[in-house]
Amino acid sequence: MTTSGSSFRKVTASDVAALAGVSKGTVSRAFTPGAPIAQAQREKVLKIAAELGYSPNLLARSLATRKTYIIGLVLDEMATNPNQLALLNEVTRQLQARGYSSLLLNISAAGDAAQPLRMADQLQIDGLLFLGVTLTDALINFARDIKHIPLVVMFRNSADAGIPYVSTDxxxxxxxxxxxxxxxxxxxxxxxxxxxxxxxxxxxxxxxxxxxxxxxxxxxxxxxxxxxxxxxxxxxxxxxxxxxxxxxxxxxxxxxxxxxxxxxxxxxxxxxxxxxxxxxxxxxxxxxxxxxxxxxxxxxPMEFLVGEAVSRLLDPTRQTAGSCLAPGTLVLRTSHLGMAN
CATH class of the missing domain: 3.40.50.2300 (Response regulator)
Structure with missing residues (x-):
């Protein structure tokens, strides 16, 4: 970024391409997960981009690729259920490792439950994960209607055969x-x-x-x-x-x-x-x-289940894998012993 007094000019892909001696298309591929580009060339482009303070225009990239690299995470009971926070941390960690960002959609009992999903649909997100959400009729109906967005229910068994779930048995x-x-x-x-x-x-x-x-x-x-x-x-x-x-x-x-x-x-x-x-x-x-x-x-088995759910959203070969039930583990401490009444 260059400055002159109080004026700023945003660094562009053309600036990076000129300094790296590559095309704008190569700069774009360097920032696109899974795009075909030599590792040495990717590292060179990323290094120069970091030196210039360049970051790609995700909106422009989404228009070109028809992908936003954003997954909507639908939650409820977030403020009172500590397990939701642990789950949110694991999901975002695994999404980031794949080059995806997350959009938090907190369902409030007091408002229109489907409204956050409508907003996510308008933003053209690449998928939806329902993280242990207590689904209402409104949410179920909306989920059925947005067939162009893959979605997976986590930690609950879906009653709808068309909505896959990933959960503990x-x-x-x-x-x-x-x-x-x-x-x-x-x-x-x-x-x-x-x-x-x-x-x-x-x-x-x-x-x-x-x-x-x-x-x-x-x-x-x-x-x-x-x-x-x-x-x-x-x-x-x-x-x-x-x-x-x-x-x-x-x-x-x-x-x-x-x-x-x-x-x-x-x-x-x-x-x-x-x-x-x-x-x-x-x-x-x-x-x-x-x-x-x-x-x-x-x-x-949170890490395993999150991996299964994310794969069903992002991997084309897994999107028809159907639902998954995994065994959990009984953790014995002392509260189950009780005392004589």
Whole structure:
């Protein structure tokens, strides 16, 4: 960039090309992931570009290539669910490694859920990743309509055969957690669910319920949390605790994710009943390992699942690969042990 007093002139591809002794097309290829160009020539162009302070005009490149190199990341519950932040970090890391940028689309329950998707469509993004989003009818209908944009649902099973998903095998996870709690001799066993979704499922509840019934144990209670946040987990168990006679209270509880489980554990502390209920979570967020919680939980293979989802968006040979379910890992700490009621 050259300056004269207060005036500035933006460095162009022609400036880089002239100094490097190459064509403008070569400069463009040097900045395009996967474009055919000799490595030595790419390095020379990039070095001169860095010295001049040049960066390519992505808008112009997108008009020429019909690609924006932008992927829309659709989230909800971002402010209250720590697992969303870890997931966002991993997704952006893998996209950047492939030369892509991300556009964050935060779905708010208070607004028009489809509006961020309409904006992403107008920006002609190259794909959409739904990151554990609780899909509403409006979102599902909009996703079906934008057939020209590939999309993948992550961490939930899509009920629409035309929308591929990449997720942990929640049904098997639920069965493993049920077996763990039954090994502890618990009989009054409950499940804490988060917000429901019309178009996606987690299958954790079904696996948990079925494994209990196969052993002759009926699910004692299903507690409902309005959102995936700590306060909702606390209130959900508090309602059960205050409305249920002591001899009928739950002995064990599987919470749909870790942040609900931590809220449930803090409810017990508030009721002077710490560790009176065996509790298991899901996700293995960083706070789960804190000594004050020592939460037994189920870890999802996040890096692998993100890789599978990104490949389905960006690799033409994988875009018809369909859905993917992967096994997770039961992480044993001490919260599942509980105490006698």
């Amino acid at each position: 929640g049904y098997q996870a639920g069965r493993e957690i049920a077996a763990l709690l039954l090994q502890g001799g618990h009989q009054r066993i409950g499940y804490m669910a988060g917000p429901t979704s019309a178009g996606t499922t987690l299958r954790r509840f079904e696996g948990f319920r079925d494994a209990l019934e196969e052993r002759g144990v009926q699910l004692a209670a299903v507690l409902q949390a309005e959102h995936y946040d700590h306060a909702c987990g606390l209130r959900s168990l508090m309602r059960h605790w205050e409305s249920t006679p002591r001899e009928q209270r739950l002995q064990a509880l599987f919470c749909e994710n870790d942040i609900l489980a931590l809220g449930a554990m803090d409810c017990l502390v508030a009721c002077n009943a710490a560790r009176r209920v065996a509790i298991v979570g899901f996700d293995d967020i960083a706070l789960a390992a804190a000594p004050s919680y020592d939460l037994t939980t189920f870890r999802q």
